[in-house]
Amino acid sequence: xxxxxxxxxxxxxxxxxxxxxxxxxxxxxxxxxxxxxxxxxxxxxxxxxxxxxxxxxxxxxxxxxxxxxxxxxxxxxxxxxxxxxxxxxxxxxxxxxxxxxxxxxxxxxxxxxxxxxxxxxxxxxxxxxxxx
Numbered sequence: 001x002x003x004x005x006x007x008x009x010x011x012x013x014x015x016x017x018x019x020x021x022x023x024x025x026x027x028x029x030x031x032x033x034x035x036x037x038x039x040x041x042x043x044x045x046x047x048x049x050x051x052x053x054x055x056x057x058x059x060x061x062x063x064x065x066x067x068x069x070x071x072x073x074x075x076x077x078x079x080x081x082x083x084x085x086x087x088x089x090x091x092x093x094x095x096x097x098x099x100x101x102x103x104x105x106x107x108x109x110x111x112x113x114x115x116x117x118x119x120x121x122x123x124x125x126x127x128x129x130x131x132x
Contacts, residue, residue, distance in 0.1 A: 001029045026104040039089040045078035047101045054095020060087040076123035
């Protein structure tokens, strides 16, 4: 993944260029067509996503929860230890996203624990905002 794609994303704003480069080595970039289910409620999660461009919809049961766009992320519970997905996420337009598996995140944590800690802290901050 090209590190330039990570530079403008709020999730990574506190990371140095070297740290961003390591995240880029551990992540992949994917192109997704509109209507693709990326996360399924009730299923185990093994990766998280950060939207670079495009949009997605979060649905729990039949209830619309949120609309997501560039810079938003989802699936972070896979990194925080709670691996059962609590909602569906479906792309509502074509989109490009960064994806990192839990295995890649564990590798990042071994090599640069401060980077993994910062990503986890950002995920927790967002989770706390949603709950509040």
